[in-house]
Amino acid sequence: MVNTVENKFTxxxxxxxxxxxxxxxxxxxxxxxxxxxxxGACILLAGLLPLLALLALFPVQVSAQQTPPANTSASSPxxxxxxxxxxxxxxxxxxxxxxxxxxxxxxxxxxxKLEHHGAVAHLISDIFAAEGIPVEIQFLPWGRAYSEAASGxxxxxxxxxxxxxxxADFLYxxxxxxxxxVFFHRADMAFDWxxxxxxxxxxxxxxIKYSYGPGxxxxxxxxxxxxxxxPTDRQNFEKLLAGRISLYPQEVNVGYAALRxxxxxxxxxxxxxxxxxxxxxxxxxxxxxSLPGSGALRDRFNTRLQMFRNSGLYDVxxxxxxxxxxx
Numbered sequence: 001m002v003n004t005v006e007n008k009f010t011x012x013x014x015x016x017x018x019x020x021x022x023x024x025x026x027x028x029x030x031x032x033x034x035x036x037x038x039x040g041a042c043i044l045l046a047g048l049l050p051l052l053a054l055l056a057l058f059p060v061q062v063s064a065q066q067t068p069p070a071n072t073s074a075s076s077p078x079x080x081x082x083x084x085x086x087x088x089x090x091x092x093x094x095x096x097x098x099x100x101x102x103x104x105x106x107x108x109x110x111x112x113k114l115e116h117h118g119a120v121a122h123l124i125s126d127i128f129a130a131e132g133i134p135v136e137i138q139f140l141p142w143g144r145a146y147s148e149a150a151s152g153x154x155x156x157x158x159x160x161x162x163x164x165x166x167x168a169d170f171l172y173x174x175x176x177x178x179x180x181x182v183f184f185h186r187a188d189m190a191f192d193w194x195x196x197x198x199x200x201x202x203x204x205x206x207x208i209k210y211s212y213g214p215g216x217x218x219x220x221x222x223x224x225x226x227x228x229x230x231p232t233d234r235q236n237f238e239k240l241l242a243g244r245i246s247l248y249p250q251e252v253n254v255g256y257a258a259l260r261x262x263x264x265x266x267x268x269x270x271x272x273x274x275x276x277x278x279x280x281x282x283x284x285x286x287x288x289x290s291l292p293g294s295g296a297l298r299d300r301f302n303t304r305l306q307m308f309r310n311s312g313l314y315d316v317x318x319x320x321x322x323x324x325x326x327x
Contacts, residue, residue, distance in 0.1 A: 098134040101285075102154040104142035108257035108326060109177065110159070112139045119321035120159055120177055123314070124285060127304045152290035155297060159283035170286035171294055174302045179281040181212060182273040184248040184255050186240060191247075191274055200224050205236035205245040212249050213279035233258035241270060249278045253321055260324050 101124065103110050109120040116122035121137050128135045135155075140148060149157035150169040159176050160166065185191050193199055196219050206227040211217055219225040228245055230236050237259060239245045248255070252273060259268045285301065287294035308314040320326060 098136040099155045101156045102138045102140050102145040104145050114326045119317045123317045149288050152288050156285050156287050158285040171298050173285040175282040177283040179251050180277045181279040182252045184273045187272045202246045205248040234262040
């Protein structure tokens, strides 16, 4: 497409240069003040130059009310949540710089490759944003994330299961996530269970060195239930689809995320899960005891997290996760 403004200013003739000046002036003046000739345009420009120089000495001040809020993305479920500015002695930041939180890769809950870094990272960021506290998520290997946060180089790390020995280094938040492990099986297989003792005739798949909780682990360790362990979800689901194993215990959202990532929709529909949990784990955000503001920051996070739960906003993130909207 030809640029019509450039077209007006491309006449190389002397007359064209005069018309160039005339047209330029007409572009910056209201219609009642249009000059009728190039000479008139020169006179007007000469009169305007002192005024322009004067204006340059007095830059326009922009009202702070015109600055858009930066705490929460417009696409965030919590974009309309009220915010309170955090004073430094309450565990917030008085420098305007985002607080740093470290996490590890754990798709589909947390991953550097996912939209908003995954549902749990999105939830954590928005909880702090609703408190008027901007944060940044930094990805590290899990072991390093723990040690760096324990040393006070990050204000928090997440998310972690509870272990008594971690209480020496960290304050625990209220549970951020309920992880629910279930049995995946082929949709064409009629399956129900109430007790692990009913499953001794089943051939299970599993992850290498995974623990599935004391109940199932006891049957596995005693040899009453056989488990063929493989390194990846993809390999376990391939064996399940092929009928070489009958059950695969995995966290429900992790399992469905692996199916979406590795298999076409037709094959995904061949797999379902039993609703009875094999294991329920709680995961937490940890705040280092080495930082003096951790207690106050933890308390503010807990309060806002409960508000998210009470309002139903928490469920919006989890439903988006189940629908694959972070993938």
